[in-house]
Amino acid sequence: MCVSLDFGYYFPRYKTLSSTRKEEFERLCTHIIDNPNMQIQLIGPKSLDNALSVPIDAAGLVAGHIAELFLGRTDILDRVLGHPLAFLFYTTRQAYLDAGGAMGGQFDPIRGAVMMEHKRLVEGFGAERPGVSPFLHEFGHMLDFVDIVLGGYRMTSDGMLPGLRKNDGAIFTPEARMLFIEGKQLERERYLALANSAARKPVSAYPIGHPYVFQNDGEFCAGYLELWLRNPNYFATQNPRLFDSYATLFKWDPRTAWPKDFDFYVLQNRAFFDSGEPLWPCGITVGEP
Ligand SMILES: [Zn+2]
Numbered sequence: 001m002c003v004s005l006d007f008g009y010y011f012p013r014y015k016t017l018s019s020t021r022k023e024e025f026e027r028l029c030t031h032i033i034d035n036p037n038m039q040i041q042l043i044g045p046k047s048l049d050n051a052l053s054v055p056i057d058a059a060g061l062v063a064g065h066i067a068e069l070f071l072g073r074t075d076i077l078d079r080v081l082g083h084p085l086a087f088l089f090y091t092t093r094q095a096y097l098d099a100g101g102a103m104g105g106q107f108d109p110i111r112g113a114v115m116m117e118h119k120r121l122v123e124g125f126g127a128e129r130p131g132v133s134p135f136l137h138e139f140g141h142m143l144d145f146v147d148i149v150l151g152g153y154r155m156t157s158d159g160m161l162p163g164l165r166k167n168d169g170a171i172f173t174p175e176a177r178m179l180f181i182e183g184k185q186l187e188r189e190r191y192l193a194l195a196n197s198a199a200r201k202p203v204s205a206y207p208i209g210h211p212y213v214f215q216n217d218g219e220f221c222a223g224y225l226e227l228w229l230r231n232p233n234y235f236a237t238q239n240p241r242l243f244d245s246y247a248t249l250f251k252w253d254p255r256t257a258w259p260k261d262f263d264f265y266v267l268q269n270r271a272f273f274d275s276g277e278p279l280w281p282c283g284i285t286v287g288e289p
Helices: 018-036 056-070 074-080 093-100 118-122 136-146 173-196 218-231 232-238 240-250 264-275
Strands: 038-043 084-088 105-110 113-117
Touching: 018 038, 018 056, 018 074, 038 056, 056 074, 056 084, 056 118, 056 136, 084 118, 093 113, 105 136, 105 232, 113 118, 113 136, 113 173, 118 136, 136 218, 173 218, 173 240, 218 232, 218 240, 232 240
Parallel strands: 038 084, 084 113
Antiparallel strands: 105 113
């Protein structure tokens, strides 16, 4: 498999690696794409023959995102790759809707599939640094639903990434779990304090995420993973324990690759809190340490 993508541009971590580790990253991408459980498909509208060939950039982008996250935890990745992982990209919005897609992208636990319009896979790559990444969000949902113990996908979400659950066996990372629960508790407290405050004018105690991700544990899981990858500097300042949870789980500090955040999400989230618009009810839970 030969991918002609500019890894250094699409995956900032790549640029921080030694030449040996760069080769490891590339081998990992090949390993991901060649895995028989991986299904990466391009699908056209119903009216056309659906057997379209997958553009090499789509396969490379999927593999690169996954490799960037799991380079230091191939033990977790190997467990994840033991499940059928489908990535279904649709050529048009209509093709996506015809297949049962909703909103801007989704993870379907019945099909075990991340589904979105193909063009959204490269969304956020037009500026100096990678930005908005619907793929990372939906992949976060996929990771939450992977059932490491029983195989396949669970039908309900508990908002925990593989390695954070006590029954995850050899990949369980107790320190990361403890930090995650403490950090999530703090986010929940900040959100509730804002929701219950008439003035809504905290100076430093904003939750990091948008009210959307406080609806339930699954959205929190997907949204915060994406925020950690795109705004690591702000994330670490606001909630160091939660930042360290991900850094411990993935054995990586994304600040080394991101001297400056992609702060679009942060600004948008803070603007929402400042707008005075009603907040979503808080539906996230915090598990037992
Ligand atoms: Zn979501």
